Amino acid sequence: MRRRAAFALVLVVLAGGMTSCGDDAASTDAGAELTVLAAASLTETFTELATAFEEANPGVDVRLAFDSSATLAGQAVQGAPADVLATADTSTMQAAVDGDAVPDGPTTFATNVMTLVVPAGNPAGITSFADLDRPGVDYVVCVATAPCGKVGASLLAANEIGSDPASLETDVKAVLAKVAADEADAGLVYVTDATAAGDDVESIEIPQADSQVLQYPIGILEQVREPALAQGFVALVLSDRGRAILADAGFGTP
């Protein structure tokens, strides 16, 4: 008897989970929800843009998911329930386009360059990018699959840095966190991350950083549930107001 009750309970829980998923997919009425997948480096700016969008559209709830661009592009292709995708470079967006996830194609909305950050007070006494080659300096970068890792690797090569990083982090915010916590002596992040971290880190310019400018594209996903809201959000990002928010955070104009 008890066993049967337990089984019934499992079924009820499973069924409950399924219906609630169904509700999610069909929520077009009051309290509409817009889901935006955005690169980790967009954490601060897109949070601000989402607030602005919610203010302009009362009753609308913008949900944000930040991760590595490669992860998000993969999720978008797998049909993740989301409306908008914004990545930190064109090749991860191209992967989403190739996977038929962005039918109308992307638009570039910002640019970014990389910089070297050290913990506040610069405990390892790093004064130039070349110091990464000094023995005993532990620096961290992104994995090569993430845009920050790809550009980071080519900047390291361009500056003939031969030493290996101490760790390959999965996204740029993980690199920033390791440096801000003084677990690493230095890390390669975007200038916008250095701006966002404020006094927790100090920036050191990377020679030739300007030769590797990242283009940030945004696009509406194939599985969009709120097409009008999605278009509105993209329009806000591309508007003068959106540009101003992005420029304040250190992003460049495409």
Added chain:
Amino acid sequence: MPAALAAVFLVVPLVALVVDTPWSDLWTLLGTREVRDALRISALTSAATVGICVLVGTPLAWLLARVDFPGRSVLRALVVVPLVLPPVVAGVALASALGRNGLVGGTLRDLTGLTIPFTMTAVVIAHAFVAMPFFVLAVEGAFRSTGAGYDAVAATLGAGRWTTFRRVTLPLALPGLLAGCALAWARSLGEFGATITFAGNFPGTTQTMPSLIYTELQGDVEVARTLSLILLLVSVLVLGAMRERWLRVP
């Protein structure tokens, strides 16, 4: 009926993995340096983890099972905490304690200049932290169920404490000890959250198989799938071998 549901639920994802994997890439991948490094690190760290569990976990299990001291139940509860702790939280906790600005790690760095994160030692520490409770619980259970009676007999026959432990207690608890080793080994082999949080992720030093799979998942899903299959095969082979020899169910 519920039993069938559970069995199907457990088996289907594994079958899907086996069916969906491009088997032809298996040998090419096994030949690459990254995969061999990750396999080597996983093998070394999981073996070291089991070694540490046996060396320090066995005495702890014995203490918990056989010695009645004040605060024993509190200690047992504390030992089990990492068992229910999310691995990422374990990683954060380890970084707070052993990171280079951590409670212990900071002092260590001031005194010796040594830092733990980003080293293979850090990987083993993370693994031992999450695997030890499994080992201690299994071995404690074995010590408990064999009972203290045999020990008492050995003692009356003139055996010293160490001889009793070595010749009587340990052999009787051996099946439990081996089961504990298998559990700790499997937990270590699969450990990901605490490792990537505390030890980092670099090929050749701290990148274990699960870390490599996670990294590849962001690049090439097919490769990640094949690597997952390799890890699955390794686990099944080793557990199969152990079951044949030691864990035979009557």
